[in-house]
Amino acid sequence: MSTENDTIYISTPKIFSFAECRNFLDRGYDDCLFSIEDATIRKPLRINGEKGLFAISQQETHLKVEECTGAIPKNHFSEAKQYIVDWLGLERDLQPFYELLEQHDELAWMPDRYHGLRLIGIPDLFEALCWCVIGQQINLTFAYKLKRRLVEKFGTFITYDSQRHYFFPEPEVLAQLTADELREMQFSRRKGEYIIGIAQQFAEGALEKSSLTSLPDRQQMLDRLTKIRGVGEWTANYVLMKSLQQPNCITYGDTGLQSAVSELLGLNRKPNREEVEELFTPFAGWESYLNIYLWRTLSSYR
DNA sequence: CCCCAGGGCCATA
DNA sequence: TATGGCCATGGG
Numbered sequence: 509m510s511t512e513n514d515t516i517y518i519s520t521p522k523i524f525s526f527a528e529c530r531n532f533l534d535r536g537y538d539d540c541l542f543s544i545e546d547a548t549i550r551k552p553l554r555i556n557g558e559k560g561l562f563a564i565s566q567q568e569t570h571l572k573v574e575e576c577t578g579a580i581p582k583n584h585f586s587e588a589k590q591y592i593v594d595w596l597g598l599e600r601d602l603q604p605f606y607e608l609l610e611q612h613d614e615l616a617w618m619p620d621r622y623h624g625l626r627l628i629g630i631p632d633l634f635e636a637l638c639w640c641v642i643g644q645q646i647n648l649t650f651a652y653k654l655k656r657r658l659v660e661k662f663g664t665f666i667t668y669d670s671q672r673h674y675f676f677p678e679p680e681v682l683a684q685l686t687a688d689e690l691r692e693m694q695f696s697r698r699k700g701e702y703i704i705g706i707a708q709q710f711a712e713g714a715l716e717k718s719s720l721t722s723l724p725d726r727q728q729m730l731d732r733l734t735k736i737r738g739v740g741e742w743t744a745n746y747v748l749m750k751s752l753q754q755p756n757c758i759t760y761g762d763t764g765l766q767s768a769v770s771e772l773l774g775l776n777r778k779p780n781r782e783e784v785e786e787l788f789t790p791f792a793g794w795e796s797y798l799n800i801y802l803w804r805t806l807s808s809y810r
Numbered sequence: 811c812c813c814c815a816g817g818g819c820c821a822t823a
Numbered sequence: 824t825a826t827g828g829c830c831a832t833g834g835g
Contacts, residue, residue, distance in 0.1 A: 640817090647815040650832055696830045698819070740818045764816040803816075 516573040516585050518592060523602040525624025526566040532628055535807045537648055540656040540674055541635075550576075552666060552673035553591055556584045559675065561668050564592065571596075576668055594753060597626030605794045609801075612790060614772055618801055627800050629750045633717040634710050635676040636751035637736070640743040641702045642695075657693045658682075658703075679710035702738025709736065717751070726754055749796040757796045758788055768802040 520526070526547070534544045542551045549564040560580035565572050573592060580588065593599060606619040630636040642658070643651040662677035662685075682703060690700030709715040715736070723729050726748065733744035742761045749757040759765050760781060769779045769787060779787075791798045 643815095644817040645815070645830080646817095646832065647834075649834085650815080653832090691831095694831065696832095698830060702818090738818070742817055746816080759816070761818095762816050763814080766816095806816085 514575045514578065514582075516575075516589050517567070518571040518573060518589060518598065520566075520569055520571060521598055521601060523606065523624055524598070524626065526571070528622060528625040529596055529628060531809055532625065532804070532807075535809050537652045538656060539652060540659050541676060543671070543673070550673065551592075551595070552675055553580075553588055554675060555580050555587050558584075559664070559666050560588070561666060561673050562588055562592070564596075571598075577666065579666075591631050594629050594631040597629055597753070599753065600627075600755070602626075602797070605791070605797050608791055608794060615798075615801075622801055622804055625801065625804060627749070627753070627797060629753060631751060632676060633715075633720070633747070633751045634679050634706070636747050637706050637739065637743070638676070638682075638703050640746050641699050641706070641738050644699070644743070654693070654695060658690075661693070679707040682707035683711040699738070705737050706739075721752060726756060729754070749799065755793050755796050758784065758799055760784065764803055764806055765799060768805050771805070772802070 530544060530547065530549060533539070533542065533549065542549060544550070547565055550561060551564065552559060552561050554560075558579045558581070559577075561576040563574045563576055571592070573588070575585070575588070602624075609615045609618045630639060638658075639651075639655060642654050646654075659674045659676060662681050663674045664677075665672040665674045667673075685700075685704050685707075687697050687700035687704060690703065691697050695703070706715070720729055720732060723732065729748055729752065730741075730744045733739050733747060734741065739747075740761075742759050745757040745759045746762075748754040749759070765784070766778045769775075769784055770777060773779065773783070773787070775783075788795050788798060
């Protein structure tokens with residue numbers, strides 16, 4: 509039961525479409541870490557050690573965020589608010605990006621078609637890294653299936669309204685696994701090793717989001733991330749974009765990005781790195797957004 | 811049967 | 824440092 513005290517209001521930026529963001533989250537894949545019912549997004553969040561469930565909906569020029577369980581003390585709501593701002597990418601004003609798109613011969617149609625789509629993130633760095641490893645080189649349907657297995661076996665959940673809402677497993681839990689256990693769940697042996705290794709680094713405190721964000725520039729963040737076994741250029745850029753909200757990332761080598769660029773330019777083949785760079789050149793400072801808008805062209809919903 | 815999915819490691823030269 | 828094999832599974 510929600511009272512006024514359990515509600516947060518987040519003002520939405522000028523160029524924002526709740527429907528675009530909602531439809532991106534519900535674009536046909538089976539994600540186990542949130543749920544969507546009509547125009548409400550439900551997201552379980554751990555705040556200050558307590559587990560709550562947040563229901564997000566739109567109310568005029570605000571997002572209305574209700575904590576359903578009553579488990580989260582009100583003085584910690586600001587942390588939930590920050591998570592949602594990062595998750596739904598509410599921070600930036602997209603006007604400069606749209607002006608660049610409108611000046612571009614092949615992309616000028618985007619601001620109208622995808623109006624208000626934000627960079628939907630993965631604020632939890634550990635989760636983001638694991639998700640990248642899972643998704644490497646396999647189709648997304650299978651990747652989401654693997655993620656669900658991992659989460660339902662090793663994660664925790666709360667029950668609300670007779671539904672389970674899962675949290676991504678803690679590093680300390682995954683750090684104890686053996687590669688064999690993950691292999692039995694149809695992870696490749698190598699991916700099992702990567703995930704366990706990443707979990708161990710987090711569990712030992714050798715890797716944390718705050719130490720990455722404190723690095724002076726993107727190149728040093730890339731260098732730190734690619735030192736991790738299982739993390740190459742694609743994963744590092746994906747993580748900087750989706751977890752650290754870095755504006756200037758390109759997921760080089762990404763098959764989805766390549767097919768989007770190929771389709772856009774009518775190449776009938778995969779673009780090479782130079783062709784991708786050329787397309788991104790006019791979008792300095794907005795590469796991450798162009799990247800996700802190009803991904804958006806791959807989905808046929810609405 | 812083939813190839814490819816929102817890659818990256820590792821052996822080889 | 825560059826190249827090719829390999830990995831897991833499912834869909835086309």
